[in-house]
Amino acid sequence: MPQVTFKVWRGNKDAGEFKDYQTDITEGMVVLDAVHQIQAESAPDLACRWNCKAGKCGSCSAEVNGNPRLMCMTRMEDLPTDQPVTIEPMQAFPLIRDLVCDVSWNYEVKKKIKPFKPRKPDNEDGTWNMVQEDVDRVQEFRKCIECFLCQDVCHVLRDHHKHEEFIGPRFFIHNAQLEMHPLDTEDRLGDLKDDNGLGYCNITKCCTKVCPEHITITDNAIIPLKERVVDEYYDPIKKLFKMFKPKKPDAAAGK
Amino acid sequence: MSQTPLSLPQQRKMGQTSRKDAWWLQPLVVFLGLSAFIIYANWAAFQASNYEHGAYLSPMYSPLLFEAPTQAAIKAETLGADAHMSHHSWFGAWPSALQPSWVPGWMLSPALIILIFPAGFRLTCYYYRGAYYKAFWADPINCAVGEPRNSFRGENFWPLLIQNIHRYFFYAAAVYIFILAYDAWVALWHAPAGTNLSYNEAAATGQLEFGLGVGTLVLTLNVILLGGYTFGCHCARHFAGGKHDHLSKVPTGKKAYECVSCLNRNHMKWAWTSLIWVGFTDFYIRMCAMGIWSDWRLF
Numbered sequence: 001m002p003q004v005t006f007k008v009w010r011g012n013k014d015a016g017e018f019k020d021y022q023t024d025i026t027e028g029m030v031v032l033d034a035v036h037q038i039q040a041e042s043a044p045d046l047a048c049r050w051n052c053k054a055g056k057c058g059s060c061s062a063e064v065n066g067n068p069r070l071m072c073m074t075r076m077e078d079l080p081t082d083q084p085v086t087i088e089p090m091q092a093f094p095l096i097r098d099l100v101c102d103v104s105w106n107y108e109v110k111k112k113i114k115p116f117k118p119r120k121p122d123n124e125d126g127t128w129n130m131v132q133e134d135v136d137r138v139q140e141f142r143k144c145i146e147c148f149l150c151q152d153v154c155h156v157l158r159d160h161h162k163h164e165e166f167i168g169p170r171f172f173i174h175n176a177q178l179e180m181h182p183l184d185t186e187d188r189l190g191d192l193k194d195d196n197g198l199g200y201c202n203i204t205k206c207c208t209k210v211c212p213e214h215i216t217i218t219d220n221a222i223i224p225l226k227e228r229v230v231d232e233y234y235d236p237i238k239k240l241f242k243m244f245k246p247k248k249p250d251a252a253a254g255k
Numbered sequence: 256m257s258q259t260p261l262s263l264p265q266q267r268k269m270g271q272t273s274r275k276d277a278w279w280l281q282p283l284v285v286f287l288g289l290s291a292f293i294i295y296a297n298w299a300a301f302q303a304s305n306y307e308h309g310a311y312l313s314p315m316y317s318p319l320l321f322e323a324p325t326q327a328a329i330k331a332e333t334l335g336a337d338a339h340m341s342h343h344s345w346f347g348a349w350p351s352a353l354q355p356s357w358v359p360g361w362m363l364s365p366a367l368i369i370l371i372f373p374a375g376f377r378l379t380c381y382y383y384r385g386a387y388y389k390a391f392w393a394d395p396i397n398c399a400v401g402e403p404r405n406s407f408r409g410e411n412f413w414p415l416l417i418q419n420i421h422r423y424f425f426y427a428a429a430v431y432i433f434i435l436a437y438d439a440w441v442a443l444w445h446a447p448a449g450t451n452l453s454y455n456e457a458a459a460t461g462q463l464e465f466g467l468g469v470g471t472l473v474l475t476l477n478v479i480l481l482g483g484y485t486f487g488c489h490c491a492r493h494f495a496g497g498k499h500d501h502l503s504k505v506p507t508g509k510k511a512y513e514c515v516s517c518l519n520r521n522h523m524k525w526a527w528t529s530l531i532w533v534g535f536t537d538f539y540i541r542m543c544a545m546g547i548w549s550d551w552r553l554f
Contacts, residue, residue: 066273
């Protein structure tokens, strides 16, 4: 059993440092197993948030060797163990202690996004008629487990701290899921442009790279939203056409 | 967004990261690749000569609106009275109205008139934007790596708000694909073998014959790669159906959206292969025109 050195961030929002821990690694272990082993062997006070250990709860987000990852889905055999493995908390959120961040900012952001507003039911029993191919696209976005790794890696939040003006990739997915929904009638494009900072995204695709659910965040959510915003606000010819196009009776409802 | 200011970790310095992989390699390769193409494309565009060889016309000069004065002078020097106007030129010789005395001769290149559209298309392309923001501006230099600047305006303000013009460049680039496809068709018709007729003479007298040269294949592959890049663009995807919430009601059907999405999934690969091949196509034709390489006729 090889012994591996882990450099784990210990501290709170005021101060902290990397501390070295050594533990034995066995076949099939993931980074979260190693953290639990360190807790059991040498650092019982090491704070670490986790829950399902199956890559579905999104709790154990951290940065392993500098890459935002779910600790429970990062296999030790995929990491070079001839040098110390660094584990540190996410950088885009306030630190509570050790590997645990305060991600509540995300919940506040979500509350401000206009909720789903379906059109009037198609049938007398209050149900709607839908076609599968109309909802195929948005189903990808429903895979999001809210691990907030995409928020963590996004340099607009991580490096430039634009939390006041920019909602981040996670909530662009949420917006896309609502905007592209065939039943939804709400218009969120104005908010996306003015309040949610869609224009801050400079398409680094880092969010897509770190998503443990392999959601194609940039290509399938952010860029399509950018294109819809261009349709609405930045395309002069489209605007001209709109001026002369007769308005449909249900246009006032949104889309 | 939030009511209380967040107590966030201090911003990392330029290049600061815990990443242990070669994170610098990707931006470096992009920087070198794009720089090499920009340097070559500028050099080739300002040459204003050796852009055509018989049936072949360099994509960097297509559409050839006017024959470049430099090219016409070279032909007059080598062929004398037998020099014919380029068959590829849409409107003949370079008009004297576009040759003011204060403009230096090297500026009179037909490539400079037409390259603005494909260059603009690539410059505002969503893939290239992400790539050159990283490689040329270090914004960020790579994911989870510290940046050189504290301030950031993104594409939310001028001047980068202009990136929203991308769809207009897409319209122009789409037209170019049809022009380049026509060039590939023209590249199938050569001066008859075994005669002393030049290509322009044969074209003027209607004596071109069907044939396939390596240059034809180079030009054909060029238009295929450029087509894959252009029609897999995010704007094309938006127009093909992405803008609709009810894809089932789109006249072009879900198939068109899926087809563009299929190309779009490999947009980066199309972007790079088409970029490299455009450069190579120009280089191939240039080498043939200069007599360094000779085009091999398959039949």
